[in-house]
Amino acid sequence: MSSSPTPDVDLFRATAADAALISGRIQKVRLGTDIGIQNKGELDLVTEVDRACEAAILARLRRSFPNHDIIAEESAPSLTGSEYVWYVDPLDGTTNFAHTYPFFCTSIALTRSGVVIASAVYDMVKDELFTAARGRGATGIGSTLSVSASAELMRSVFLTG
Secondary structure (H helix, E strand, O other): OOOOOOOOHHHHHHHHHHHHHHHHHHHHHHOOOOOOOEEOOOOOEEOHHHHHHHHHHHHHHHHHOOOOEEEEOOOOOEOOOOOEEEEEEEEEOHHHHHOOOOOOEEEEEEEEOOEEEEEEEEEOOOOEEEEEEOOOEEEEOOEEEOOOOOOOHHHOOOOOO
16 A cells, blocks of 8 residues: 555545444433443443444444445454455443443544554544544544644653553
């Protein structure tokens, strides 16, 4: 793959954003209700909301890009060998969501030949959408995002989770 931007990155970014917003609407309606919590591992939860969000996201992605592969958290991978692979976490922070702790989001990314080319993260609680497209930059909270101009770590904000 060349280093030049993929011609459709803006369309990919818009589709990821739309899918993330659809997921956020489901989360908003279901937050604080009976969400059918199940354990898929000793400490790993899954809810009906995870599954509903994922189904809505996958339907949206497949409607626009039926030949792309998809790897999603709650279902078996849909792999045909496409150079395009979507990665979907429909409810990133399920434990927080299940306990109505307001720190969770939807995370979606698209790769082409293993390189991330578009993504969207939507925080339904704060109604904040962050998107990025390879060669086009990142946006969030109504503006273009950039890294700090500071060359010193001690004069920077550093976060990890």
